[in-house]
Amino acid sequence: MKVSTDTIWQWLAEVPDPEIPVLSLTDLGVIRDVRWEEGTLVVTVTPTYSGCPATAVINLDIETKLRSCGVENLRLEQKLSPPWTTDWLSPEGRAKLRNYGIAPPVESVGEMSVSGRLSRLSGKQDLVVPCPRCGSSDTEKVSQFGSTPCKAAYRCRECLEPFDYFKCH
Amino acid sequence: MATAVDNIVSDKLFEWLLRRGDSALILGHRVSEWCGHSPVLEEDIALANVALDLIGQARLWLTYAGEIEGKGRGENELAFLRDAWDFHNFLLVEQPNGDFGKTLMRQFLYDAYQVLLLEALENSSDQRVAEIAAKAGKEAAYHLDRSADLVIRLGDGTSESHRRMQTALETLWIYTGELFSGDEVDEVVSDAGIAPMPETLQSSWRQIVDEVLTRATLEVPDTTFSHTGGVTGRHSEHLGHLLAEMQFLQRAYPGATW
Numbered sequence: 001m002k003v004s005t006d007t008i009w010q011w012l013a014e015v016p017d018p019e020i021p022v023l024s025l026t027d028l029g030v031i032r033d034v035r036w037e038e039g040t041l042v043v044t045v046t047p048t049y050s051g052c053p054a055t056a057v058i059n060l061d062i063e064t065k066l067r068s069c070g071v072e073n074l075r076l077e078q079k080l081s082p083p084w085t086t087d088w089l090s091p092e093g094r095a096k097l098r099n100y101g102i103a104p105p106v107e108s109v110g111e112m113s114v115s116g117r118l119s120r121l122s123g124k125q126d127l128v129v130p131c132p133r134c135g136s137s138d139t140e141k142v143s144q145f146g147s148t149p150c151k152a153a154y155r156c157r158e159c160l161e162p163f164d165y166f167k168c169h
Numbered sequence: 170m171a172t173a174v175d176n177i178v179s180d181k182l183f184e185w186l187l188r189r190g191d192s193a194l195i196l197g198h199r200v201s202e203w204c205g206h207s208p209v210l211e212e213d214i215a216l217a218n219v220a221l222d223l224i225g226q227a228r229l230w231l232t233y234a235g236e237i238e239g240k241g242r243g244e245n246e247l248a249f250l251r252d253a254w255d256f257h258n259f260l261l262v263e264q265p266n267g268d269f270g271k272t273l274m275r276q277f278l279y280d281a282y283q284v285l286l287l288e289a290l291e292n293s294s295d296q297r298v299a300e301i302a303a304k305a306g307k308e309a310a311y312h313l314d315r316s317a318d319l320v321i322r323l324g325d326g327t328s329e330s331h332r333r334m335q336t337a338l339e340t341l342w343i344y345t346g347e348l349f350s351g352d353e354v355d356e357v358v359s360d361a362g363i364a365p366m367p368e369t370l371q372s373s374w375r376q377i378v379d380e381v382l383t384r385a386t387l388e389v390p391d392t393t394f395s396h397t398g399g400v401t402g403r404h405s406e407h408l409g410h411l412l413a414e415m416q417f418l419q420r421a422y423p424g425a426t427w
Binding site for chain 2: 047049050051052053080081082083142143144145146147148149153167169
């Protein structure tokens with residue numbers, strides 16, 4: 001069976017991220033390429049973080065989905081470069097995150113350079129992450145890491161709810 | 170002739186990659202020892218996430234090291250089937266965790282080095298090294314944000330937290346010189362355009378460290394002495410104990426898989 005790569009992309013858009021199931025793998029931006037090499041479908045996947053435990057599950061879920069759709073010859077490839085960035089989160093993905101109660105990334109990746117970070121160490125103010133529940137900008141960082149490597153823990157001082165921030169990477 | 174030169178470079182590159190992979194692996198394991206024991210839940214989660222990043226980076230380096238060696242060893246064989254004298258990590262990363270402050274101080278001193286090294290490696294002549302560095306560099310930068318922030322807060326905190334951070338700095342400082350002591354492995358790898366000589370990173374590192382420690386009201390120890398040997402396989406007694414736990418399963422049940 002050899003269906004169009006457009007159809008494969010649509011199928012992959014139905015595979016939820018194992019840790020943030022409101023996002024699909026295509027929303028997350030980890031699927032980098034889909035192509036046929038003669039009779040074999042090659043799907044290229046990039047990890048979010050080097051040690052993210054979801055990576056193995058993501059690969060398994062991709063394989064399970066495509067096989068259930070009738071793809072028989074399948075190969076997954078890992079691609080490190082260019083490294084995954086939250087800039088690849090789709091606009092729909094950002095909206096879905098917010099509705100789910102997770103604040104989407106607000107910084108631009110440019111600010112994440114080493115020199116940008118060092119200037120922040122020397123006193124530049126922390127960024128403002130609006131609360132995904134009440135929209136208030138009066139929020140504070142509780143911890144630089146949240147329930148997964150890609151998130152930080154925040155708290156809203158207005159509605160007092162804790163929330164996850166999908167940090168810029 | 171070209172082949173002989175290539176062989177020399179690949180021998181040294183193998184060892185150089187082990188230094189990267191082993192340092193990430195051993196520090197990752199050390200930090201993971203905190204899992205379930207941290208002072209507060211958020212820090213427990215943060216430490217586990219830092220450990221995960223480091224172990225993920227170790228996998229990338231060790232997998233490549235195995236390919237360069239060309240003897241069929243993969244990340245698992247390299248991580249679990251070598252003894253202490255075949256490990257090439259820095260002495261700094263194998264030092265015991267101590268209290269939470271000492272763990273964070275060790276992390277900060279290493280993160281500042283990692284950020285600078287990985288940034289330089291993004292321009293490596295070896296494409297694979299450049300790719301791993303670009304991936305790991307983003308994680309290291311985030312780790313540095315966190316460890317620097319906590320070093321400042323604990324150093325410039327209560328008199329008790331200040332005392333502990335100053336003690337940690339004095340205990341760990343003598344292991345930082347090794348980060349910047351190049352040897353013939355570094356020379357060969359540097360001549361091939363793969364990596365900078367470690368010495369070239371020292372002044373930038375010192376700048377970051379001085380800035381953070383000053384804000385943390387901590388004083389850099391007045392000593393130039395430094396322990397070395399980790400990267401060539403001469404370790405402190407702590408590494409063997411760490412490996413006994415980390416490699417237990419493969420030693421007790423050789424070849425076990427699941």
